[in-house]
Amino acid sequence: MTEDLAALERRAGERAAARAGGADRLAGHIVCDGLVRIYKTDGVEVVALQGLDLVVDRGELLAIVGASGSGKSTVLNILSGLDVPTAGVARVAGYDLLNLSAKSRLAYRRRTVGFVWQQTARNLLPYLDVRENVELPVRLAGGGRRAARARAGELLELVGLADRADRRPGRLSGGEQQRCAVAVALSNDPEVLFADEPTGELDEATAAEVFGALRTVNAELGVTVVVVTHDRNVAGEVRRAVAIRDGRTAAEVRRSARRGTDGTEELVSEEYAVLDRNGRLQLPAAFVEALTLRDRVRLTLEPDHVAVRPGEER
């Protein structure tokens, strides 16, 4: 899978750039800048997002990973146009989500973005078969029968469900249902696909299949894909994973391909942490554990980096 990831990402980038007319691919398809969301209930304020920064390029496949209560659903609800932020910048595909008219919001939700929810019941209609589920959004948007059928055929092929087209969702496995949901979400050709814990109810092997489908549609259609999850293992399925903590982006893992000494391509994983205005940063848990860092650590300033060592002399 690892080698494929690099090739798939290249293709996704090319397709996404072609889709954007070659223009401005890196200007940020999704931009959150200082995003704030405060909920008020019974006079108590809950700061769900406290200045979240995030830039996602066109054609990226990104995971936002965070523990329960970190603000993941809040970000997703804002980006999908369901909720309005309190302050900051939230822009997706040129739409300013803080200042949308009701009409533009509807157009945004119908045409620009697609969704896959964790609960399969929210994604699929049980009394329609797989093909009809995928055709329905096209028909509702005014597309003809033939166009709907052609689109459904193409998408079911991409997510590996061409041979399940006549089944109803009840006769599909959990993973197949979620792959079908991916096809449904893409039926109206959105620029961005959001998935909220799409593999939350699946075992590891089945979850990997769903991620395989997400990588394929990302690469073949150039659609920008953002997956929100509490599952840290998902970082291994995507090129970039951003950690969110207490309503802020806290760290991220980027995986890049490099030629090894024997000429084969190997994936290098790099961790990025966010340094706040006061110079504080949180070290990734895996780093802390690997060196059993505790309490006081030793910092040294090198010409081009800062080293962090266990506090006691070894």
Ligand SMILES: Nc1ncnc2c1ncn2[C@@H]1O[C@H](COP(=O)(O)OP(=O)(O)OP(=O)(O)O)[C@@H](O)[C@H]1O
């Ligand atoms: N409608 C609301 N009213 C009040 N507080 C809310 C509301 N929605 C979320 N919160 C609070 O905002 C914070 C972030 O919640 P959010 O649901 O975005 O987190 P999450 O990372 O998606 O968690 P989970 O994985 O459990 O869904 C939490 O402290 C939560 O209690």
